Amino acid sequence: MTAETLNFRQSSALPYVRAWLLGMAALIFCMVIVGGATRLTDSGLSITEWKPLLGAIPPMTEAQWLEAFQKYQQIPEYHLVNKGMSLSEFEFIYWWEWSHRFLGRVIGLAFFLPFAYFAVTGALSRSTAIRCGILFVLGGLQGALGWYMVASGLVDRVDVSQYRLAAHLSLATFIYGAILWVAFGLGLKRHVPETGQQWLALLIAALVLLQIAAGGFVAGLDAGFGYNTWPLIDGAVIPKGLFVGEPWWRNMFENALTVQFNHRNLAYVIFLLVAAQAWVVRSRASQMLLVAVLGQVALGIWTLLWAVPLWLGLAHQGGALIVFAAAIWNLHRELKGQRMAVLRHVKA
Incomplete structure (x- = not known):
């Protein structure tokens, strides 16, 4: 590892940067737990579209709920596993998947906004800024991988591919560990x-x-x-x-x-x-x-x-x-x- 020094501003900001990163790790921990609940309640295929921005808004009216339900009724899981389920039963699995995706969006904002602030104010060393930038990119890829996983269960299957599920979980865990690694090592040479x-x-x-x-x-x-x-x-x-x-x-x-x-x-x-x-x-x-x-x-x-x-x-x-x-x-x-x-x- 190359020798690196910190200026006074970066040194003073270390506790705040560390708290931010540990907070992000805690959010990812919650994200994985919600993802597990989504899997164990068979809720992961309830939302059949990927809308990174508009998808943050859940159905607000009965007509919108019926539209989302009709889209779900077109996939194999409904016909082979849940045929005849009520609208209220659909809403239950929908909210689990929506919560999982919404938490992902929250994590993206909770990472990017402080990262931008710390970077602009000079609170991050060059190496820390690079590592955090890589982590942000990995977070975006994780969102895309999540949709790639869901898409595997929308045609010819009643669940998602175990290969894509394992990849999605592994990348989330890797990001979680990498954030902890950066947080633990702030201000230290390893x-x-x-x-x-x-x-x-x-x-x-x-x-x-x-x-x-x-x-x-x-x-x-x-x-x-x-x-x-x-x-x-x-x-x-x-x-x-x-x-x-x-x-x-x-x-x-x-x-x-x-x-x-x-x-x-x-x-x-x-x-x-x-x-x-x-x-x-x-x-x-x-x-x-x-x-x-x-x-x-x-x-x-x-x-x-x-x-x-x-x-x-x-x-x-x-x-x-x-x-x-x-x-x-x-x-x-x-x-x-x-x-x-x-x-x-x-x-x-």
């Missing part, structure tokens, strides 16, 4: 991993992100509603039917049994690595991460055994983000270096 324990911290953070992506496939295939036993799965440690599909690799993404099996076992791997690091390093960050992982494992087993009730499914999804935040913090503490020097402008 170095690249050099020791084994630092590389391990990086590996753990990457595996947690991979596990969340795997959870996206579990959600996309409704894999959590089957094989609701633990520790055995379908009556065995290694069940039959893991690779019944051809070619074999498609089972990793399209076979509900294989997807759930992989999600379970990756959780065990993460737990062992985190426990080993906490035992060796004995830092507060590694111990916090271990507590978060233990809680998430217990929550995951509970969610599975109870066949994913809405509140438990959302708690498990929120727990995943807490684990990822703890993994990012743990990595930050391992790579934390010295504080940047502050240059004061002195008038002659």
Whole structure:
């Protein structure tokens, strides 16, 4: 990392910039939870159009509600799953999807307006401004990816593609982690991993992100509603039917049994690595991460055994983000270096 100094204005603004970024991370956390509720209530296909601006206004009259309902009645999900549903039942699923999209718009404004202010007033260092600009672009791409996901369920399907769902969830999680990474590192110089324990911290953070992506496939295939036993799965440690599909690799993404099996076992791997690091390093960050992982494992087993009730499914999804935040913090503490020097402008 190149050496960088902060001027006095940038140094004074650090607490405010950090609070803004942490607030954005909290909003994204809420966004993911609302997205999970949208998925678990089968609400994601209720709005069949993407209107980035006008879509912020929900139906206001009975005629507008009927028009939105008629558009929903033209897609396969209505005919094959919800045929005969009432207007009030449609309004219930509509409000979930509308809330999810509206929160996305709020997040866009809550990021852009302070970002523009901080950039114009010189409160951001060059590197921080570049990182925040990249995050804003990624946020826009996330919105487009969300519509790409929804579009996959409007023709020839009664739900969205699990591939696109996992991609949508993974990008949201990556943005969430990246915002935390920038917030934690404000005013500090961090170095690249050099020791084994630092590389391990990086590996753990990457595996947690991979596990969340795997959870996206579990959600996309409704894999959590089957094989609701633990520790055995379908009556065995290694069940039959893991690779019944051809070619074999498609089972990793399209076979509900294989997807759930992989999600379970990756959780065990993460737990062992985190426990080993906490035992060796004995830092507060590694111990916090271990507590978060233990809680998430217990929550995951509970969610599975109870066949994913809405509140438990959302708690498990929120727990995943807490684990990822703890993994990012743990990595930050391992790579934390010295504080940047502050240059004061002195008038002659």
